[in-house]
Amino acid sequence: MTIQLIATDLDGTFLTDDKKFDQTLFRRVLSQLKRQNIAFAIATGVHQERINVIFKDFLNEPINFVTNNGARVIKSDGSVLFSKALSVKTLAHIQDFLVHYDVQPDRGLVFSTDETAYLPQYADIQNSERYFKFFKNIVRFENVTDIPDPIYKVTMSWQNFDESQFYRDARLALGADVHITETGTGAIDIIAAGVNKAAALNILAESYGINMADVVAFGDGGNDVEMLCAVGQPFKMPNARITGDYQTAVDDNNNSGVLKTIQKITHLS
Known part of the structure; x- marks a missing residue:
């Protein structure tokens, strides 16, 4: 294969456990990739x-973004290649399911856009405070029909709860209208059906005229599996929680793996 596109997950993969990265090395690698x-x-x-x-110091660099577990694809020139929000009907179904769910998320619940956290x-509100630092705006709402913005995902987490039970219950209740996956940060995302990192990355690759066989991807969690299975060179991190026929990065996320x-792999130095 000829490497034409490289994609990486963030938490547990590109970022260290304290959410940092080697900025000097990253800038050097970006220059060499260009x-x-x-x-x-x-x-x-x-x-x-x-x-x-x-990435506040790198926003002028030609970086592409697949965000919200694949619900948004932003090309390096700022153009939006793909955007799929949850429909109001689906959001209402999700809200009704969560309101009546036996075990309420006690580590946070957020209906989110790219900038605003909507909280039922x-x-x-205290349970969700850890999410708030990542949003420009925090808005309370009574009913999802009151939300004026597109909601790309609903994120929730628990302190002491077998989340596999929630996966089963939510999939049974919400059916084919949604895709339920982990966030990479210890929580669960509910996103629109058909949305995942692989589908989104394929849209990005096609915009460049790149075949997925010529794409490299790095990941460590369940929400990376579709993407890793779709590319020509998949790499899992040494600390990964997933298994599969993937290569392993030369070092872990805390050491710029x-x-x-x-x-x-690109013979850069």
Whole structure:
């Protein structure tokens, strides 16, 4: 294969456990990729505002973004290639399911856009405070029909609860209208049906005229599996929680494993 596009997950993959990265090495790798005409993409479960904070010193670089676990695809020139929000009907179904669910999310519940966290009136605001620092705006709502913005995902988490039970219950209740996946940050996302990182990355690759066989991807969690299975060179992190026929990055997320592996496979130095 000829490497033409490289995509990486963030949490547990590109970022260290304290949500940082080697900025000097990253800038050097980006410059070298540009010289080789290799595109670079962030493919993550998080929304654009959080990405803008993390990469505030790199927003003028030609970086592509697959966000919200595939619900949004933003090309490096700023053009929106794909955007799929949850329908109001589906959001109402989700809200009704969550209101009546036996075990309420006690570590947070957020209906989110790229900039705003919408929090149901019935939800304890303190439980969701850890999410708020990643959004520009926090808005309470009574009913999903009151939300004027497109909602790309509904995120929730628990302190002491077998989340596999929620996966089963939610899939049974919500059916084919949604895709339920992990966030990469210890929570669960409910997104629109058909949305995942693989489908979104394929849209990005097609915009460049790139075959998925010529794409490299890095990941560590369940929301990365579709993407890793879809590309020509999939890499899992040494600390990954997933198994499969993937190569392993040369180092872990706390030691710039993604960037070091990129240097190795593209013969950068």
